Amino acid sequence: MRAPLNRRVYIVGYDIATALGSSLDATWQRAVRGEAGFRRVSRCDTSSRSNVVGELPDWDPAALGYFDRKDLYNWNADYVFLTMALCIRALAHAGLEINAETGPRTACLVGSALNGSDALRIAFENYTSKGPLKVSPYLLPNLCANLPAGKAGMQLGFTGPIFSPQGACASGNYAIALGARMIRDGDCDFVLAGGVETCLIPEIIQGFANMWATIKVDPNDRAFNDPTQASRPFSIDRRGIVLAEGGGILVMAAEERMADLGLTPRAEVLGVGWTSDAHHFTLPNRATIVRAIAQAIDDAELTPGDIEYVNAHGTSTAKGDKVEIESLRDVFGSHLVRIPVSSNKSQIGHTLGAAGAIEAALGIEAMRRELVLPTVNHIPDPEFADMDLVPNQARRHPHTVFLSNAFGFGGTNCCIVFKGV
Known part of the structure; x- marks a missing residue:
């Protein structure tokens, strides 16, 4: 193998979706005010006392305008569309155009701990209530961890490596780290790196509760009347995580390509x-x-x-x-x-x-x-x-x-x- 190029790697753009807001700007405005984005789960029924979660507000893939009705029906793992939307927005934030020159030199690494668990739940429900022929032929693609990056590539036109670093709750950092190494060594010039998670289904919520990982909001807990107080790292009364959905994509670039394309460095991966x-x-x-x-x-x-x-x-x-x-x-x-x-x-x-x-x-x-x-x-x-x-x-x-x-x-x-x- 050739010697690595030892190039410096910079972050040139990013976007996120969190319980505070479905975009970087919306999240930032509330984060800097010291707000928290928690509420009792509304997406599904659960009898668990671990019923305070972080749901994405105002998230509707159909409203984005670039998914047709067939796509929306077949791709029923929400992390697929969230990844695509975040990649589009992160590239816009970076000012990086994917074209015949940049596309082959652009990779996409998107991690997820639980992948398309929401699509699997729909398949189980269809199987038990409607029969085996009603299991979607799109089930397996919805479960493949690399498919969100692959769908983003189909939408945007990049053809560099795509895969999903699987590091559980460290997956997002692994994506950034691996992407930085790939740029440093010369495997690609640009990387879309990050992680996306859409895991708020009853089985996942209950599974975390049963392993005593998530907070159980009892009547005597301060989050019972104010769910925004449920997550309290380093506090004396901390009692477990608040499960949340969300995603983040960062655009990374090799140092010498930024000047070529007029990209603005925002931070260096050091x-x-x-x-x-x-x-x-x-x-x-x-x-x-x-x-x-x-x-x-x-x-x-x-x-x-x-x-x-x-x-x-x-x-x-x-x-x-x-x-x-x-x-x-x-x-x-x-x-x-x-x-x-x-x-x-x-x-x-x-x-x-x-x-x-x-x-x-x-x-x-x-x-x-x-x-x-x-x-x-x-x-x-x-x-x-x-x-x-x-x-x-x-x-x-x-x-x-x-x-x-x-x-x-x-x-x-x-x-x-x-x-x-």
Whole structure:
């Protein structure tokens, strides 16, 4: 194989859809005000006490104007259309046109933890109520994790590699990391990278509840009368994740192609660290998380003291939050007292395979605006008294380097260092 080109890799555009809003602008406006986007589930019936979720507001693929009725009927896994819409909007944000020159040099990597589970549910219902011949011939394509990227390619015309990095809740970060490596080495010039998740169906909601991963909103919980308070990373009364749907796509480009095409750099992908736990299928392993963080900083050719903000994985679970903070203490030592640490999941919930991509986009946008977004719903935990967790309100904080953490079921960890430009 040829030697890598060692090119620098930049983020030139992005778009997201979250429980706060179905676009970057809509999400940002509410995020910077310190709002959270949670409510009791309306998409399906569930008797679970884990019934507070993060639903996409105002999401209607039919209203977008570029899907016909046949497409809307056959492609009934929502992550397919959400991926396509986000790719279109991210390219527009970047100002990158897919044409005969750029299309063959553009890859698309979109991760998802649960893929087309909503399409599978429809197939089961049709099978049991209408018979085997009513199972859609589009079922298997709807379940294939690479199909959202493939459909985006059909819509937009790029013909570089397409695949779906499968890293559970770290999938979005893996997509960014792998895409950056592909550009660095010369496999492609541009990458659409991110993650998309549309998982709010009764079986998934109940499955998370039965494994005690999601918060159970009892009458004595502060979220019972105000569901927006359900996700509270690092708070003393944190009780589990808030399951959410959403997506994020980032457009990455090789340094020399930006000038050719008049693209604007928004951040540089500076370092990547990835490890696996070999420990437990849900419980995190401090030692290997420490390695992933340290590797990302080392790959960026920085020291821990150079990091100016941490976008935490921060899921709002008792064990997960504790281990992440302990890991940060191990890596940053005395530097940590001056480094703000916050969790976007306090506002948008846990979007599983989409989380890393959404949080990267929000982190970059905040860095460009010289802000850090808050950890909302925060009630201090004495165990984290030494930490600056950016409680409840966004804060002015000029910075040029931040770390974004993502950890997933199965013990998969991927951390990325971004630099401002």
